[in-house]
Amino acid sequence: MNKGTDIPIDMAYLQQIMLELFAIPCPTGFTDRVVYYVCNKLQELGISYDLTRRGTIRAHLKGAEQRPDRAIVTHLDTIGAMLREVKANGRLSITPIGHWSSRFAEGARVTIFSDNHSYRGTVLPLLAAGHAFNEAIDSQPINWDQVEVRIDEHIRSAADVYKLGMDVGDFIAFDPNPELLDNGYIVSRHLDNKAGTAALLAALKAVLEYKIPLAIDCHPIFTLTEEVGSGVGHALDEMVTEFVGVDIAPVAPGQNSTEFGVTIALKDSSGPFDYHLSRHLIGLCKENNIPYQRDVFRFYYSDALSAVQAGHDIRHSLITFGTDATHGYERTHLSALESVAKLLVAYMESGPALDSDKVDAAPMEEFAKQLKPENMPKKNTSVPDINSL
Structure with missing residues (x-):
């Protein structure tokens, strides 16, 4: 059992970080401010880091051994939108940033960021007045061409919009409207992945505060383009x-x-x-009495894919917190975030999933370990015995 088994996670810190992150608009491509915030938090914890040209944060924690080392990766960018067209009547057509449905954009309060100013507005369906369109509202299609932004300024034409400095390509951020309930539920837009980032920072705080020894070097990485698929490929x-x-x-x-x-x-x-790394994480949950479940995701990509596609010869796995209505009006529970943070502490303390990863070329013997003998199917005399090959 790890030293970090009974180490408490500072949930007040986790919640505070999460609320502060909610207050920072950061759709993909508009992330400088959140990068600056996370860098400050790492400095407060005494964690060294460096920045890529575009702002991906690579932090550094020393372990007992330098090779192999591991990366723990969260993303700072969120879904959002961009101004696509200024209509003749002064309303704005928008295009989504990230993959999400316009169904969840309708009714949202937003901020439009021009080059020199910001403006407030609301995303509305084209048929937004019940007293004018009656039942036609119910048959209006659902897609991004069927919504528009009403700006909260005195605007009657496209010229009025341009005079205020707004133009095609301006970023549009959606209000998170976070609510933390006494029963532990958290309801907000952008739990993906501000809640995950808060859990990682809380885990790092616990590791440092309680002097948890790390078996190998660890690199917490904060990426900026996960929602559009390019992610972490360049930063490992x-x-x-x-x-x-x-x-x-x-x-x-x-x-x-x-x-x-x-x-x-x-x-x-x-x-x-990766089979071995995923089972390593499951084993840590069992060993440390961390409640967990396994799942497979049908319509889902993450930063791990960008790392593999970039050609990195890595074992990859994914730790997640269950979220209802993902990319919509999201909800999770504080206990899920606490469990994520506890598993991250246990993982940072643990040794590598396979000791053979210390060398570049894996020995053949490692490939006889995926199934233990007791888990092998009963022998079938019509096929060769795998243990005899």
């Missing part, structure tokens, strides 16, 4: 052999995720996660 050190992402899990019919405990993802739309 060549010594990294293990990659663990931190993100949301969909709570919905047909899924095994819940809003409690931690969910270990074993597959997403790109295919299975």
Whole structure:
């Protein structure tokens, strides 16, 4: 059992970080301010880091051994929108940033960021007045061409919009409207992945505050373009052999995720996660009495895919917190975030999933370990015995 088994997570810190992150608009491409915030938090914790040209944060924690080392990755960017067209009547057509439905944009309060100022507005369906359109509202299609932004300024034409400095390509951020309930539920837009980022920072605080020894070097990484798919591919050190992402899990019919405990993802739309690293994480949950469940995600990509597609020879896995109505009006429970943070502490303390990862070329013997003898199917005399090959 790890030293960090009974180490408490500072949940007041986690909640405060999460609320402060909610207050920072950061759709993909408009993330400088949140990068600056997280850098300050790392400095407060005494964690060294460096920045890529575009602002991905690579932090550094020393372990007992330098090779292999691991990366724990969360993303700072959120879904949002961009101004696509200024209509003749002064309303704004928008295009989504990230993959999400306009159904969840309707009625949202937003901020439009021009080059020199910001303005407030509301996303409305084209047929927004019940007293004018009556039942036609109910038959209006659902897509991004069927919504528009009404700006809260004295605007009657496109010229009025341009005079205020707004133009095509301006970023539009959606208000999170967070609500933390006494029963532990958190309801907000952008739990993906501000809640995951808060859980990672709380885990780092626990590791440092309680002097948890790390078995190997660890690199917490904060990425900026996960919602559009490019993610972390450029930001991994060549010594990294293990990659663990931190993100949301969909709570919905047909899924095994819940809003409690931690969910270990074993597959997403790109295919299975690494067998050995995923079982290593499951083993840590069992060893440390961290409530967990396993799940596979049907319509889901994460930063792990961008790392593999970039050609990194890594083991990859995904730690998640169950979230109802992902990319919509999201909800999770504080206990899920606490479980995520506890698992991250245990993972940072643990040794590598496979000791053979210390060398570049894996020995053949490692590939006889995926199934233990007691888990092998009963012998069938019509096929060769795998143990005899």
